[in-house]
Amino acid sequence: MTPAILLLAFVTVERLAELVLARRNTRALLAQGAVEHAPGHYPLIVLLHAAWLVGLWVFGWDQPVSPFWFAVFVLLQAARIWVLATLGPRWTTRIIVLPGAALVAKGPYRFVSHPNYLVVIGEIAVLPLCFGLTWFAILFSLANAAILTIRIRAESAALAGTPP
Template identity: 45%
Template structure:
C-alpha cells in the first residue's frame, strides 16, 4: 500500500468520524429536548484534539518518517480497523438516540443491555482502542500508535469514570 493510498484510507476514516459528529449532534439535541443532562464537558475538547491528532499524526509520520508498508503487519491491522468501525457502528445502532460523543444522560431511560452491551459495559471504547493502535500500524506509524494509546488510556480513564458517575447519579435521583 502506497503512502498516498494510506492517506486516502485515513481520509475515509476522517469522513466516518465527521458522520459520527453529525449523528451525535442530532442525538444530543434529542437528548437535551428530553431532559438530558450533560456531564464531563471539560474532557470533551481534549478528546477531540486527541482523536484529530491520531489522524493527522498517522499521516504525517508515514510521509515525514517515510514509514514503509509491511504486508505482514499492514493487512491484519487494516482488518482490525474495519472490525473496529463495524463494532463502533454496532454500538451506535444499539444505543440509538442514547449514543453520543458527549456524555448526556436522559433521566428515565433504562441502561441498554443488548447488542455488544450484553458482554461489555463500554464496547465503543474497545473499538476506539483497537482503531488507535491499528490505524497507524497499517503503515507502520508506530510512534503515533504509542503516543495515542498512552494519551487515550489516560483520557478513557477520565471518560469512563465520568460516564459511570453520570449513570449512577441519575439512578440515585
C-alpha cells in the same frame, strides 16, 4: 490514490459524519430533558482525536498498508457499527444521560459496559499500525488511556444515577 490515502480519507469522512450524528443526537436528547455530565474533559478528547488524525495524515499518507492490521481495523469498524446501531439516538460523543431511561443492555452492552471505548482503544492503536507507525500507536494509546480513565469514571458516575 494510494491505499493509505483512501484509508485515511475514509476515516476522516467517518469521523466527520460521526460528529454530525453526535450533534444531532445530543440536541435531541437535551430537548427531551437529558443532562450533560462532566463536559470539562471533552475538549481534551477532541484535541486528542484531531491530533491523532492529523498526525496519521502527516506520517502515514505515503506508507504501505499492512493487510493484517487493515483486517483488524475492518473488524473494529464492524464493532463500531454494532455499537452505533445498538445505541441509536442515544449515541453521542458527550456524556448525556436521559433521566429515567434504562441503561442499554442489548447488543455489545450485554458483554461489556463500555464497548464503544474498546473500539476507540483499538482504533487509536490499530490504524497507525496499518501504516507501520508503532511509535505513533504507543504514544496516542498512552494519551488515550489517560483521557479515557477520566472519561469512563465520569460516565460511570453519571450512569449510576440511571435505573438499570
